[in-house]
Amino acid sequence: MRHPTERPPVWFRLPPGFHSIGTADRDSLDGFARAFESDAAQAELAQLMAGLDQLGALDVVHTALGFHPAEDGGVCTSLFSLTILAADDPNPRLSVARIALSMARSSAWETSAQRVIDLPSSLPCYLVGGTITGPDGEQSLFQARVATTHPAGFHLLVLDLTSPALEHQEAYTDILEAIAHTLTFTDPDPSPATAAPRSRVLDLLR
Incomplete structure (x- = not known):
């Protein structure tokens, strides 16, 4: 039996253009x-x-950089991260609601919007997205954050996607939500390698 303080295994799929x-x-x-x-x-x-x-x-267990072509011939960059936190309440729905509320109330937001995500697992899941002030205090960044729980109820999962490409914030929000939909907590069966499918982000950012 896995001890409640141990970080649980989590699997997910990143779309094309992201590199761990x-x-x-x-x-x-x-x-x-x-x-x-x-x-x-x-x-x-x-x-x-x-x-x-x-x-x-800060309990971040995975990071990935995203590179996608911009309309002007340049490159749109983004940073994805997955954080696993110990739950502060035995009720997983209450724990997720609390951390989502905390994220939504952060003073870092310049503008933000929140919504509920319906996961295939039926686990509680919330998304907060909007613009934040960059580290230099001048440049604004787009950030989307998803909060959900491990089914055992001992840990919370926070997925983040941050990019300076404010013009593509809707696309990046869709990307993070799509990643959240791929979350699984059992090792997926290996399958033969196939050609990578076209990612919606590539379509939207070309």
Whole structure:
């Protein structure tokens, strides 16, 4: 029997364009930055890895970077993260409602909207999305957050997707909701590799 304080296993599917990243990838990313022979690239990488170290201390168990083509020929970037927290109440629906309310009331929001998500598992799930003030206090960022629970009731799951591409906030909200729909708590049966399906984000951000 799994102890209530142990983090439970969670599986989910990221759409095309997202690449999982962690502190173990530091050396390969550092080599990638050096290949550009750019001090700015190496400085940005150092800032990114420092941020990932901080996230690890905040119960974040998975991070991924999203890269999708922008209409102007550039690239839209985003950061996905999954956090697993110990539930503060034996009633999972009450725990999820509390954390969703806490997220919605955060002073970081410039604008926000909330809604309930109907998951196939019937677990309680809430989404909060809107714009927040960036770390520099000047740039606004889009962020969508989903709160749900592990079926055992001992842990809460928080999924985050953040991007500076404010013009695509509706698409990014749909992406995060789609990821939430893929959450599963038993190891899915392996299946033969198939061609990756077209992602709605690719369609919307082209």
